[in-house]
Amino acid sequence: MKLRELSLDDIESLAVGAWILGTGGGGNPYLPLLNMRLLYGQGHRVHLVDSGELADDALVGTVAGMGAPLIGQERLNDSLTLARAVTVMERHLGRRFDALMSMEIGGSNGIRPFMAAAHLGVPVVDSDTMGRAYPELQMTSVAVGGLSGHPVSLVDVRGFESVVHKVPSWKWAERIARKICTEYGSTAATCQPPRSGAEVKKWGIHGTTTKAIAIGAAVREAQRRHTDPVAAILSVEPGKLIYRGKVMDVARRTTEGFLRGVVRFDGLDEFRGSSGAINFQNEWIVAYRDGEPLVMTPDLICVLDSVTGEAIGSETIRYGQRVTVIALPPTHIFLTPKGLEHVGPRAFGYDLDFRSVFSP
Amino acid sequence: MRRIGIDVGGTNTDAVLIEEGKVAGAVKAPTSEDVTTGILDALKALAATGVLKGRSIDGVMIGTTHFINAVVQRRHLTRVAALRLGMPASASLPPFCDWPEDLADLVRGGVWMVEGGHEYDGRPFMPLDEAAVSRAAREMKAAGLKAVAISSIFSPLDPSHERRAAELVVKELPDAAITCSSDLGRIGLLERENAGLLNAALADLARDTIAAFEKAIRDSGIAAPLFITQNDGTVAEAHQARRLPVYSFASGATNSMRGAAYLSGLSDAMVIDVGGTTTDVGQLKNGFPREANSVVKVGGVRTLFRMPDLLSIGLGGGSHVVLDPLKVGPVSVGYRLLKDGIAFGGRQLTTTDIAIALGILKLGDAGKVAHLDAATCRKVFAEAARMAEEAIDRMKTEAGDVPLIAVGGGAFLIPEKLPGVSQVIHVEHGDCANAVGAAIAQVSGECDQIFKDLSRTEALAAAQGIANDRAVAAGAARPSLTTIESEDMPLAYLPGNSVRVRVRVVGDVAAA
Numbered sequence: 001m002k003l004r005e006l007s008l009d010d011i012e013s014l015a016v017g018a019w020i021l022g023t024g025g026g027g028n029p030y031l032p033l034l035n036m037r038l039l040y041g042q043g044h045r046v047h048l049v050d051s052g053e054l055a056d057d058a059l060v061g062t063v064a065g066m067g068a069p070l071i072g073q074e075r076l077n078d079s080l081t082l083a084r085a086v087t088v089m090e091r092h093l094g095r096r097f098d099a100l101m102s103m104e105i106g107g108s109n110g111i112r113p114f115m116a117a118a119h120l121g122v123p124v125v126d127s128d129t130m131g132r133a134y135p136e137l138q139m140t141s142v143a144v145g146g147l148s149g150h151p152v153s154l155v156d157v158r159g160f161e162s163v164v165h166k167v168p169s170w171k172w173a174e175r176i177a178r179k180i181c182t183e184y185g186s187t188a189a190t191c192q193p194p195r196s197g198a199e200v201k202k203w204g205i206h207g208t209t210t211k212a213i214a215i216g217a218a219v220r221e222a223q224r225r226h227t228d229p230v231a232a233i234l235s236v237e238p239g240k241l242i243y244r245g246k247v248m249d250v251a252r253r254t255t256e257g258f259l260r261g262v263v264r265f266d267g268l269d270e271f272r273g274s275s276g277a278i279n280f281q282n283e284w285i286v287a288y289r290d291g292e293p294l295v296m297t298p299d300l301i302c303v304l305d306s307v308t309g310e311a312i313g314s315e316t317i318r319y320g321q322r323v324t325v326i327a328l329p330p331t332h333i334f335l336t337p338k339g340l341e342h343v344g345p346r347a348f349g350y351d352l353d354f355r356s357v358f359s360p
Numbered sequence: 361m362r363r364i365g366i367d368v369g370g371t372n373t374d375a376v377l378i379e380e381g382k383v384a385g386a387v388k389a390p391t392s393e394d395v396t397t398g399i400l401d402a403l404k405a406l407a408a409t410g411v412l413k414g415r416s417i418d419g420v421m422i423g424t425t426h427f428i429n430a431v432v433q434r435r436h437l438t439r440v441a442a443l444r445l446g447m448p449a450s451a452s453l454p455p456f457c458d459w460p461e462d463l464a465d466l467v468r469g470g471v472w473m474v475e476g477g478h479e480y481d482g483r484p485f486m487p488l489d490e491a492a493v494s495r496a497a498r499e500m501k502a503a504g505l506k507a508v509a510i511s512s513i514f515s516p517l518d519p520s521h522e523r524r525a526a527e528l529v530v531k532e533l534p535d536a537a538i539t540c541s542s543d544l545g546r547i548g549l550l551e552r553e554n555a556g557l558l559n560a561a562l563a564d565l566a567r568d569t570i571a572a573f574e575k576a577i578r579d580s581g582i583a584a585p586l587f588i589t590q591n592d593g594t595v596a597e598a599h600q601a602r603r604l605p606v607y608s609f610a611s612g613a614t615n616s617m618r619g620a621a622y623l624s625g626l627s628d629a630m631v632i633d634v635g636g637t638t639t640d641v642g643q644l645k646n647g648f649p650r651e652a653n654s655v656v657k658v659g660g661v662r663t664l665f666r667m668p669d670l671l672s673i674g675l676g677g678g679s680h681v682v683l684d685p686l687k688v689g690p691v692s693v694g695y696r697l698l699k700d701g702i703a704f705g706g707r708q709l710t711t712t713d714i715a716i717a718l719g720i721l722k723l724g725d726a727g728k729v730a731h732l733d734a735a736t737c738r739k740v741f742a743e744a745a746r747m748a749e750e751a752i753d754r755m756k757t758e759a760g761d762v763p764l765i766a767v768g769g770g771a772f773l774i775p776e777k778l779p780g781v782s783q784v785i786h787v788e789h790g791d792c793a794n795a796v797g798a799a800i801a802q803v804s805g806e807c808d809q810i811f812k813d814l815s816r817t818e819a820l821a822a823a824q825g826i827a828n829d830r831a832v833a834a835g836a837a838r839p840s841l842t843t844i845e846s847e848d849m850p851l852a853y854l855p856g857n858s859v860r861v862r863v864r865v866v867g868d869v870a871a872a
Contacts, residue, residue, distance in 0.1 A: 038452065039452075070480070070810075073547060073549060074514050075450060075485075078453075157451075158449075158486065185480065185483075318757075
């Protein structure tokens with residue numbers, strides 16, 4: 001396998017880019033980044049590998065943290081615990097992984113596989129299963145592909161180890177894993193259902209770590225040069241500028257364990273006089289301009305600080321912030337009828353027919 | 361009620377006497393290297409006006425930037441033993457892990473991590489490993505450490521493990537200065553722990569500084585208790601402030617805002633405090649500055665505790681002015697204003713020169729700025745107004761026009777009309793609003809906790825009770841307590857209707 005060693009600078013960029021791909025959720029990657037800085041300081045290194053390098057019968061472990069972001073601020077992300085979620089799965093399967101990958105490139109989970117990989121000495125595949133952040137386990141490309149939703153390993157730092165051995169569907173995997181996670185204290189290190197090299201090649205969303213690093217590097221470079229970071233992102237990604245404005249109001253509520261609500265904006269610059277709004281369920285789901293739905297899931301809606309170009313999350317967005325909203329294209333896997341069933345606007349309770357902002 | 365308020369700023373030490381709700385006297389003295397000389401000089405100057413004669417003084421309230429400067433300048437810091445309860449969680453991110461190296465090298469005396477801590481719902485995470493705490497304390501003693509910072513997972517919800525660990529440490533180290541992170545509130549282990557570590561690092565300086573303040577007051581012939589003003593616009597009795605010096609980190613800006621509220625009689629307004637180099641913009645809610653809900657960096661360390669939400673921009677009375685292309689600030693001549701400005705025979709054009717040219721200020725030699733035409737000067741003022749307008753708009757929390765109180769020595773830069781502002785209010789004694797804010801400060805109590813399976817009303821009531829008790833413990837008179845902040849935030853991914861509630865109350869200082 002052809003491996004590429006990541007520099008600490010790459011990982012700093014990855015943190016900025018993954019937070020942007022978090023589309024409002026996924027958790028700020030600061031603590032995972034801090035872990036990586038310390039691991040690099042101790043001499044650990046991580047490597048990236050293209051999915052094309054995987055043998056069809058290679059075994060790939062998918063690493064993710066699960067739980068409430070707030071809990072993660074007290075029970076801090078721990079790299080050895082993530083590594084243990086992987087080894088628990090390996091023991092369950094009776095076989096070692098050849099590589100790891102991200103379940104979710106958006107937010108903290110974009111970095112967590114590297115925390116485990118630093119200890120385990122295996123490469124991380126440059127692919128994930130969301131291409132962004134989503135709130136539930138069935139909202140992945142591998143679920144859309146009909147691949148198995150079990151087994152899932154869940155580990156608590158105190159030594160508890162659970163494996164959801166067999167369930168009939170991804171929704172059941174989500175329900176049972178979520179219960180275990182709650183009992184652990186609403187935080188768990190998980191290893192998601194193992195994938196073969198062939199499955200990753202067919203159903204993975206490819207190049208997403210590289211993409212996050214490129215986005216982050218563009219933003220950081222623009223910050224250093226005092227140039228427009230949003231323009232920098234759009235120069236490396238085929239995205240679309242949707243809106244510039246100022247946050248006028250944020251309404252939040254939690255229902256069924258999700259943070260839901262709506263943010264309203266007043267337009268600035270070329271959007272002066274035009275109103276904006278975005279509905280969210282942890283992540284940004286539907287963006288409206290002048291009352292018309294303009295961008296909707298699975299298209300990526302990214303709300304950025306207009307000055308720094310860094311992402312703003314749905315938990316922390318507040319009145320007065322100057323924001324720029326951009327859209328990025330999703331994986332083609334989510335644009336199929338099956339894909340839209342899992343992650344289209346109706347999967348989030350919106351009676352809207354999906355129309356991509358990128359369709360001609 | 362007769363109180364003296366003192367604000368020790370970077371340039372001046374201001375002192376005021378407030379008597380029956382009025383400013384009876386106000387003076388300025390240069391701030392001294394040792395801080396206390398400046399305070400003595402200010403008190404002498406205040407006495408010289410004759411206002412201190414007659415009835416006794418009820419309290420002296422001092423606001424100082426001494427402690428935050430020590431962190432920023434890396435001076436007078438004590439080595440700290442960090443004791444974290446919460447193993448086996450968070451082991452890969454030990455105390456000091458995100459500190460700037462130079463500061464960590466000065467402060468890190470040792471790190472001990474033992475089992476303990478709680479869950480978000482109050483269940484114990486792990487039983488406290490008391491033997492390990494005692495062993496750690498003995499090792500701290502052997503290492504000659506006397507300042508100890510104790511942190512524990514979810515201690516804002518349940519501080520019992522931190523308290524018990526503190527008892528065990530005191531058994532081994534009877535004269536230790538101990539900071540418990542739960543005394544500093546806020547969920548966010550690393551940031552709360554960082555605040556605790558900084559607090560412990562200031563233990564010696566706080567003890568010495570407050571002793572020196574008490575001596576300065578005694579030497580001035582004033583027999584009154586000493587209070588230190590806090591980040592949130594309240595005061596703590598000297599013995600409590602000595603324990604928690606980080607709570608006075610941002611008291612200067614806060615005092616200005618509180619003073620602005622008092623002098624204007626408004627309790628809900630925006631405040632713009634224009635100094636020589638920077639302008640601070642904040643929002644008054646119920647007479648207090650709105651608090652920052654996010655991470656605040658102090659000397660490069662990420663912290664999260666009671667701090668005012670302020671926006672600082674590089675605009676002030678000493679700001680450099682470039683005419684073509686027009687640029688105001690952020691560089692300033694600072695304390696050299698009366699030497700370096702054109703109107704004072706210097707060579708640097710400043711905003712003060714422009715004000716003199718326009719006849720707004722009567723200072724220096726107006727002849728030296730007579731060559732500046734009125735249209736150009738008005739353009740400079742328009743630029744300053746634009747900068748102020750943008751800062752105000754960023755700090756507003758709702759749409760619509762709001763009143764604006766302009767204070768500070770550079771308040772002349774703020775015009776009578778600004779977009780988004782219903783009314784611009786300039787107040788008498790606005791140049792010493794900070795000392796006024798110190799003089800009128802009250803005592804507060806706070807609760808920041810996650811409540812489960814309670815209705816919103818029940819959760820708010822429970823939080824209110826806890827905050828009230830804490831304010832009384834801190835020296836407030838119970839009948840005078842009022843709630844000044846109450847907010848709730850539903851939490852994603854937590855089961856059973858979890859809601860995080862933050863309530864803050866204030867009251868008058870209870871009679872001794």
